Amino acid sequence: MNVTVNRTKIEIFEGAQAQHAVLNYLVRRRLAQSWLRRGRIQDAYGHEIGLDAPLREGQIIKFKLQ
Amino acid sequence: MKKLLLTLAAACLLASAAFAEKKEIHIVSVNDMHAKIENFPQFAAVIDSLRAIYPELLVFSAGDNRTGEPLNDLYEIPAYPMVALMNQIGFDATTLGNHEYDGGQANLARLISMSNFPYLACNIIPDPKWGINTLPYKMFFVNELRVAVIGATQVGPAGHPDTHPDNVTDILFTPVEETLQEYKWLRDESDVVILLTHIGYEEDVELSKYVPWADLIIGGHSHTQVAGGEFHNDVMITQDVNRLERVTFITLTVENGKVIDRKAKNIEIAGYPKQNKIVAEMVRYFSDNPAFQRVLATLTAPMTTYEELGCMMTDAWRVETGSDIAFTNTGGVRYDYLPAGPFTVSDVLRLDPFGNDIVQFQLTGQELKDMLIATHYADIEYGFPKVSGIVCEVIMDKKDNKKIKDLKITNPDGSKFDLKKTYQVVTNSYTAAIAVSPRKDQGRNLNRTTASVIQEYLEHQGSIDYTGAQRVFQSISKK
Numbered sequence: 001m002n003v004t005v006n007r008t009k010i011e012i013f014e015g016a017q018a019q020h021a022v023l024n025y026l027v028r029r030r031l032a033q034s035w036l037r038r039g040r041i042q043d044a045y046g047h048e049i050g051l052d053a054p055l056r057e058g059q060i061i062k063f064k065l066q
Numbered sequence: 067m068k069k070l071l072l073t074l075a076a077a078c079l080l081a082s083a084a085f086a087e088k089k090e091i092h093i094v095s096v097n098d099m100h101a102k103i104e105n106f107p108q109f110a111a112v113i114d115s116l117r118a119i120y121p122e123l124l125v126f127s128a129g130d131n132r133t134g135e136p137l138n139d140l141y142e143i144p145a146y147p148m149v150a151l152m153n154q155i156g157f158d159a160t161t162l163g164n165h166e167y168d169g170g171q172a173n174l175a176r177l178i179s180m181s182n183f184p185y186l187a188c189n190i191i192p193d194p195k196w197g198i199n200t201l202p203y204k205m206f207f208v209n210e211l212r213v214a215v216i217g218a219t220q221v222g223p224a225g226h227p228d229t230h231p232d233n234v235t236d237i238l239f240t241p242v243e244e245t246l247q248e249y250k251w252l253r254d255e256s257d258v259v260i261l262l263t264h265i266g267y268e269e270d271v272e273l274s275k276y277v278p279w280a281d282l283i284i285g286g287h288s289h290t291q292v293a294g295g296e297f298h299n300d301v302m303i304t305q306d307v308n309r310l311e312r313v314t315f316i317t318l319t320v321e322n323g324k325v326i327d328r329k330a331k332n333i334e335i336a337g338y339p340k341q342n343k344i345v346a347e348m349v350r351y352f353s354d355n356p357a358f359q360r361v362l363a364t365l366t367a368p369m370t371t372y373e374e375l376g377c378m379m380t381d382a383w384r385v386e387t388g389s390d391i392a393f394t395n396t397g398g399v400r401y402d403y404l405p406a407g408p409f410t411v412s413d414v415l416r417l418d419p420f421g422n423d424i425v426q427f428q429l430t431g432q433e434l435k436d437m438l439i440a441t442h443y444a445d446i447e448y449g450f451p452k453v454s455g456i457v458c459e460v461i462m463d464k465k466d467n468k469k470i471k472d473l474k475i476t477n478p479d480g481s482k483f484d485l486k487k488t489y490q491v492v493t494n495s496y497t498a499a500i501a502v503s504p505r506k507d508q509g510r511n512l513n514r515t516t517a518s519v520i521q522e523y524l525e526h527q528g529s530i531d532y533t534g535a536q537r538v539f540q541s542i543s544k545k
Contacts, residue, residue, distance in 0.1 A: 001508065013425045013498050015228060015511025018289075020499035027444050027502050043267065043290055050098070050289030050308045052134070054164075054228060056266070 001057040012055070019051040022063045039065045088326070089209050091258060092120040093316040094333075097128035097286030098163065098308035099148070101138035103349050105310035106151045109335050110342030113155055116315065122208045125156060126215065128286030128305070129163025129264030136415050136517070140357050144169045147352040149181050154345055157183040159204055161217035162190065163264040163286060164227035167234050168513070171196045186217025186262055189245040193236035203249055205256065211320055214256035216249050218242045218263040220287050230513045242269075243276045253279040257320050260284060267292065267305050274301040281318065281325045295330030302328045310335050358415070361408040362524035366531045372402045375417060376452025377535040382523030383424060383492045383516060384454040390489040391434065391455035394516075395441050395497045396448035398422070409524055418517040422494035427509040431475070431485035439470055440503035441493075451497070453537050456483060460540045471543040478537075 001014050005025040012021050018041045026033055036051070043049050044060040055061070094113060117123050131152065132138060132145040141147050145168075152160070160166075162185055167174060175197040178185050188202035203216040221239045222228045242265055253259055261283045263270055267290035270283045277283075278299060285305040295302040295316065306312045312332045319327035369375050376399045384392035400417055429437065438458065442450045446468055450460050457476045463469035475483040493501075494516045498509055524530065 011508045013427075013495070013509035013511055014223075015423070015425075015513060016495070016499065020495060023496070023499040024502060027500050033444075033500065043288070045267070047267065047293075048291040048307060052100075052308065053289035054266075054287065057223070059268075 001055070003055050003058070004060045006062055016055050017051065018049055018053040018055060018061055021055060021061060025063060035065060039063050088319055088321045089211055091124065091208055091211060091213060091318040091320065092116065092122070093124045093126060093260075093284075093318070095126050095128060095284040095304055095306075095314045095316060096310065097264070097284070097305055098130040098289050099127065099310050100130055100165070100308050101132050101135035101145070101148050102309035103135060103138060103147055103151060103352060105335050106155070106349055107341035107343075107346035108338035109310055109313065110155050110345035111340035112313065112333055112335060112338055114342055115340075124158045124206060124208060124213070126260075126262055126284055127152070127157060127160035128262055128284050129161045129219070130165045130286060130308070131160060131163070133165035133168045134309070134421060136358075137353055137355055139168075140411060140415075141352070141355060142357050143176065143180075144173055145177055146180065147348075149177050150352075151345060151348060153180075153182045154348060158206065159184050159186050159215055159217070159262065161185070161262040161264050161286070162187045162200065162219040162227075164220045164222070164229050166219075167227055167229040167237075170233050171198060171236060174198055186215060187219040188216050188249055189218055189221065189240045189242050191238040191240070196236060198237070203252060205252075211257040212255065213258045213260065214252040215260045215262055216246065216252065218246060218261060218265060220265045228513065243273060246273075246277055250279055257323050258282075258318055258325055263287075266290075267303070270303050270305070271298045274299040274303065277301060282316065282328065284314075284316075291332075294332060295328060302330065304330050306332065312336075358410065358412040360411045362411060362414065362521055363409045363527050364529040365404060365406050365409050366529050367533045368406045369404045369532055370402070372396060372399050373452065373538065374532040374535045375399050375402060375404070377454065377537060378530065378532050379418065379516075379520060380452055380454035382520040383494075386519045386523050386526075387424060387426060387492050387512065387514075388490075389426065389455070389492045391453070391491045393438060393441070393451045393453045393491070393493050393497070395445040395451055395494070395500070397445050398494055398496065399452060409530070411521060414517050414520050414524070418520060420494075420496065420516075422496050422516045424492050424512040424514050424516055424519055425495050425498040425509045426512055427491045427493075427498075427505065428488055428507045429491045429505055430488050431483055433503070433505040434489060434491055435473055435475060435485065436503040437491075437501045437505065439473060440501040441497055442470060444500035444502070445497075450538055450540065455489075456537070458538045460538060461543050462540060464543045464545065467542065
């Protein structure tokens with residue numbers, strides 16, 4: 001399925017969680033995976049969502065370092 | 067006559083005053099607890115404090131009470147600890163999250179029968195043969211008010227909740243929005259209408275367009291932290307992040323049979339300074355879970371390398387999912403020695419403690435090769451993945467021993483591996499996320515944890531011996 005992380009389109013497996021999309025984003029950007037634990041994930045409305053929040057097709061999320 | 071008129075007037079005034087009396091309903095809502103039983107002593111203390119002020123406090127869960135904590139999920143009756151703790155706290159109702167189905171239909175029926183609170187979902191129709199006793203809604207009578215609570219469970223793109231399809235073979239799921247309309251009549255019969263949903267925040271916002279007759283949606287599924295309550299289409303929506311980090315305390319004010327004020331605020335649970343001692347003792351009891359010492363198989367010879375344990379893990383995933391090939395990032399194999407003797411549940415959880423799920427792909431040989439190399443680079447601290455169903459010869463660069471110069475794959479019998487053929491491949495969800503490589507099929511989560519699949523494999527094998535098992539051979543390029 002397709003999701004968007006920080007305006008980057010990510011192709012990820014069906015049933016992925018927010019952390020999987022962010023990990024994929026970090027690897028694509030050649031950033032350390034350990035950043036996952038140092039940031040916050042938000043939905044399109046700007047709400048904080050959990051690392052294991054389930055994603056759906058077309059979902060837009062943002063990852064911000066704290 | 068004058069006296070009578072005065073008496074009547076006074077009575078009318080009193081009646082109208084009584085009619086106009088404002089009444090409050092107080093609710094604590096949680097969602098997606100995912101068996102975070104460590105936070106229950108603090109959570110129970112919060113409930114105790116609120117009940118001391120509001121004796122008629124309602125406590126609701128918007129689903130996904132279970133799954134994510136082996137202490138709970140691997141209990142003798144899977145997920146029973148959460149039911150026991152929710153009974154002790156005195157939950158008034160829960161809806162069914164997609165993970166409520168993870169233990170299968172018999173387990174769900176059993177857990178419901180052991181619960182002192184109803185499971186509400188208007189959009190499920192279980193086959194009666196399983197005895198899954200859910201209700202579409204429940205009417206609560208609180209502070210002389212009628213509070214209708216209607217449940218709704220998540221239905222994914224496959225037409226059922228996001229769980230393994232085998233877990234819901236005899237349950238029919240209907241669309242949430244349409245089905246809820248069948249319960250609109252409850253508006254006329256109630257002072258307050260609450261939807262207890264497990265469909266996700268953005269879906270709740272969409273749903274609010276179709277249920278203007280509801281006062282409140284207590285949501286779950288997307289683990290979204292809403293600040294108190296938000297209003298969309300004049301319906302208040304609440305939700306918290308998962309694992310009992312926070313709960314929401316809601317106050318509804320009712321006058322003349324109508325909700326005139328809605329307030330909600332979040333309460334931190336993780337750092338709450340007090341604990342309920344009885345609940346703390348229950349958590350301690352469940353933490354000493356004898357089920358962890360259950361013997362799954364006998365190890366006839368010690369396992370002495372990451373390679374041997376990696377071979378066993380990936381064999382388990384390949385065999386138990388009926389796939390051609392399995393692989394794991396090497397960092398996912400957490401120890402390199404296990405003595406001969408019993409292989410217990412605890413040994414599996416130490417070996418594979420991350421709670422990853424199995425992800426399945428249809429890959430060509432070339433796509434698999436690219437994915438193995440991508441995994442190597444993304445998990446470079448640990449090196450090339452462990453595999454099952456193939457043998458890999460990895461030739462490293464002479465100048466940079468972490469750089470792959472060439473990868474040769476053969477079938478286990480030594481025959482040539484077909485790079486054009488399509489194979490069914492499984493790996494864990496972490497590896498599926500980090501292996502960024504070109505492939506047509508992005509895969510699908512089978513909603514089975516990798517650790518539970520290893521357990522099944524060991525139980526099916528009875529005894530195992532991986533002495534000397536090796537499928538990845540590394541050498542240094544001569545050039």
